[in-house]
């Protein structure tokens with residue numbers, strides 16, 4: 594996908610073809626989130642639509658503790674617990690049971706890309722894929738500018754290559770919506786939109802349950818992360834953007 598194509602996609606997403614959930618139905622579905630909230634922002638509509646007819650699971654790769662690294666009220670262990678509870682609440686709003694969510698707990702901001710830490714994380718991913726056997730998998734977009742998103746893609750891509758039957762892959766953008774950060778990749782990618790109008794209000798409500806990211810719940814860290822209303826707006830549309838590699 595060229596830079597010009599990426600610019601066109603995010604400037605005029607309404608020009609992308611719109612598909613219904615029937616085009617992606619699968620019995621077993623896995624959603625991979627680099628951080629607690631990416632699954633909701635990127636795929637919340639797909640999750641709500643597919644959950645009623647699929648065995649759907651969610652795996653959250655990192656522990657999310659770097660969103661507010663200096664908070665005294667929420668040190669790392671408390672922040673991790675808070676963010677996990679937000680994921681459970683948000684996913685519950687979309688109909689997903691807590692038991693269907695797995696937290697890998699890898700370090701936020703340092704999802705491994707090499708060495709022993711990568712091998713250990715890869716083993717976790719391989720075990721989880723063997724256990725869940727997804728036919729459809731949602732991955733973070735491989736060229737997302739956030740290093741944890743790229744690293745999560747790489748971990749899962751490496752793990753998926755070890756499966757006998759490859760699931761269909763859909764990749765979802767998060768930080769590419771921010772023009773200043775947008776990444777680029779030379780792959781043959783097709784982009785389209787999933788129609789989620791039936792469940793968009795549910796998705797908007799679920800996003801608001803990530804209170805540590807969308808409100809001043811944690812107010813003692815000047816470096817704390819805040820999901821801007823502009824970013825939330827990109828994920829509050831009655832459609833979601835997906836990228837799929839052309840075989």
Ligand SMILES: [Zn+2]
Nearest residue numbers: 627628631739
């Ligand atoms: Zn993220």
